[in-house]
Amino acid sequence: MPVARPETSDARVIAHVDMDCFYVQVEQRKQPELRGLPTAVVQYNEWQGGGLIAVSYEARKCGVKRSMRGDEAKAACPEIQLVQVPVARGKADLNTYRSAGSEVVSILALSGKCERASIDEVYLDLTDAAESMLADAPPESLESIDEEALKSHILGMRREDGDDFKESVRDWICRKDADRRDKLLACGIIIVAALRKQVLKETEFSCSAGIAHNKMLAKLASGMNKPAQQTVVPYSAVQELLSSLPVKKMKQLGGKLGTSLQTDLGIDTVGDLLQFSETKLQEHYGINTGTWLWNIARGISGEEVQGRLLPKSHGSGKTFPGPRALKSLSNVQHWLNQLSEELSERLSSDLEQNKRIASTLTLHASAFRSRDSDSHKKFPSKSCPLRYGVTKVQEDAFNLFQAALREYMGPFGNKQETWRITGLSVSASKIVDIPSGTSSIMRYFQSQSTVPSCSADGCVQEHIVNAPSASEGCSEQRSVETQAASLEGDTGATYTLPDLDNLHKNIDLIPEKDMSCLLNETTDFQTQSGSNKGTQTKRIGRKTNNAKEKNQGMPSIVDIFKNYTATPQSKQETREDSTVSSTSKRANFSSRSSHSSEVNQEVEERRETEWSYKIGEIDQSVFDELPAEIQREFRSLLRPNKQLKAGKSKGDGSASSIAHYFPPLNR
DNA sequence: ACGGCTTTTACC
DNA sequence: TGGTAAAAG
Known part of the structure; x- marks a missing residue:
């Protein structure tokens, strides 16, 4: 499963930042009176008090563990405060945590390449920052070292008591005769300490961090001293750290592979793993995994920090147990x-x-068939092009389900045989940026498709929202229309047979922000409450978009798209998909919401990253309606590009070949 | 009758 | 590809 990546020759400085019991902290910030109390976040579930998904350190002290039920937690720690995860549409709603995670990312991304590894974890490549610091203001030259940095744990360093300890940390950080690698790490210590303080100051969240020469070691280190502390892994400490470490503790070895190492090869610690030759490991686990294992046993991992601040897919699912x-x-x-x-x-x-659109919709389900030996046959996943619009997604998801169900039940859907669905999820993937850059495409759609909303009248509509979940501050707001829309198309519907072939043709491309109005397909555009359904997008954010004042009627382009998507039949010949590849540059008319800094970071981050995406065919009739200028721009975007993916080969020349379409951002 | 729910990655 | 499995938090 894992794949080998050779370590690059130059020493990097990598940090892994891990929020401490994140969901709990989010809830404690919302309810400050919970601070300092033993607290846990439980997921709604009548059954035995719900399941814990995050536990504060105070509660851990009384023996409360994640994956206890609420009742057990109460038993172990009677004074524990249990906070429920918000619920919306009958399922857990994690949006508040996602938003909180974004707040953190937007701060951490300021100092180097940043990868959002999960909702509460981030990797940073601080090599550049550390090198600059070493060149301009090396630790040894500093008058004083930050208190937080002095509290760092340095692996391999003997820990003395009290103040002596901080003194030895200071000595280590400032050592003049240190190895260059250690000096870089020393810079990393100072940078990370500052970042963590910044995060605490701006978000009120504490976090822990690991600092090392690669992701694997940084991740290992971040978990060693929690909460609210940081740990460094100097090169010289790697051997000792790993030799006694149980293999199961290593990322990627927590599951079957780790178990296989133990039971098949008798390997319990990384030290044990060290005894095996590369070829031996390859014999057992294949060339890739074998090499990877051999490398990680030596603390070698060249895996790069992906500059990615946003998720690559979105999903929503629910289980239906027993x-x-x-x-x-x-x-x-x-x-x-x-x-x-x-x-x-x-x-x-x-x-x-x-400004991103997803292009694939996937349905996953799990099922069993009672009264059948073969009852655990896998329920197949199905996907199709994603069409924007709630009812379209609903429709397509249901069609995918029926297609999968037929497959699951066999060609001659055995009459009388009964199925049970124990899990459902829908997800959207293949998300690409909408190119905008200096282009007027975005602006065009923006002015054309924006919907009447709260203009100058004091934003009355904006406040007619109902907050289904614990929404406040940074949580999400949902318009009443959205809810109303959800009532249609329900159980009375006729069940058409799935037609996957047709589904595949129904590709829609709606590259526009305010096409989000299409997501509520209430038929009356005049009464739409506006486009601000987005998480955290408050009206302050809309400053740049004054175009909404005009176009009070049904916007023509919306009309076009609407008809277009509503009558897939009339869709015309499909041409070949074109692939666009470019250095992305985009306009900065993003809002000044608290998210905008993240967005801008993301833009900044991707500045020289090549992006590439596919555009499905655009209906000619739609295309023809666009102004000539826009058509030209689209055509230039649709120019095919050879090296689509071409592996990880870095900054290949592709960027320059299309550079004139998208001049690089100024640094 | 499962801890739910999300997301990423590698493989065929 | 699309679909699957593993892994993680």
Whole structure:
């Protein structure tokens, strides 16, 4: 599964930042009176008090563990404060945590290449920053070292008591005769300490961090001293750190592979792993995994920090355990509608905030068939081109489900045989940026498609929102229209047979932010409450978009798209997909919401990163309606590009070949 | 009758 | 590719 990456010759400085019991901190910030109390976040579940998904350190002290039930936690720690995860549409709603995670990322991304590894974890490549610091203001030259940096844990350093300890840390950081690698790490210590302080100051969240020469070691280190501390792994400490470390503790070895190492080869620690030759490991696990294992046993891992601040996919799912398993199509449809609605809302936010569109919709389900030995046959996943619009997503998801169900039940859907659905999820992937740059494409769509909203009248509509979940401050707001829209297309529907072939043709390309209005397909555009459904997008954010004042009627382009998507039949010949590849430059008309800094970071980060994406065919009739200028721009975007992916080969010349379409951003 | 729910990655 | 499995938090 893992794949070998040779370590680059030059020493890097990598940090892994891990938020401390993140969900708990988010809830404690919301309810400061919970601070310092033993607290846990539970996921809604009548059953035995719900499941814990985050536990504060105070609660851990009394023996409360994640994956206890609420009841058990109460038993172990009677004074524990249990906070429920917000619920929307009958399922857990993690949006507040996602937003909080974004706040953190937007701060951490300021100092180097940044990868959002999960909702509460980030990798940073601080090599450049550390090198600059070493050149300009090396630690040894500093008058004083930050207190936070002095609290660092340095592996391999003997820990003395009290003040002596900080003194030895200071000595280590400032050592003049140190190895260059150590000096770089010393800079990393100072930088990370400053970053963590910054995060605390701006978000009120504490975090822990690991600092090392690669991701693997940084990740290992970040977990060694929690909460709110940082740990460094000097090169000289690697051997000792790894030799006694149980293999199961290493990332990627926590599952079956790690178990296989133990049971098949008798390997319990990384030290044991060290005894095996590369070829031996390759014999057992294949060339890639074998090499990878051999490398990590030596602390070698060249895996790069991906400069990615935004998720690559969005999904919404729910399980229906045991007796709650779904057994009727209409029940399945109901839940698919809920899930699709949530997904659409998130796609809408992504479009609005990040100018990205997703192009693939995937349905996953798990099922069993009672009264059959073969009852655990896998329920197949199915995907199709993603069409924007809640009802479209709902429709497509349901069609995908039915297609999968037929496959699952066999060609001659054995009459009388009964199925049960124990899990459903819909997800959107293949997300690409909408190129905008200096281009007027975005602006054009923006002015054409924006919907009447709260203009000068004091934003009345904006406040007619209902907050289904614990929404406040940074959480999400949902318009009443959205909810109303969700009521249509329910159980009374006729169940058309899935037609995958057709689905595949129904590709829609709606590259526009405010096309998010299409996501609520209430038929009356005049009464739409506006486009601000997006997470965290408050009206302050809309400053740049005054175009909304005009175009009070049905915007023509929206009309076009609407008709277009509504009548897939009329769709015309499909041409070959074109691939665009370019150095992205985009206009900066992003809002001044608290998210904008993240977005801008992301833009900045991708400045020289090549992006490439596919555009499905655009209906000629739609295309023809666009102004000539826009058509030209689209055509230039649609120019095919050879080296689509061409592996990880770095900054290949591709950027320059199209550079004149998208002049690079000024640094 | 499962801890839910998300997301990423590698493989065929 | 699309679909699957593993892994992680």
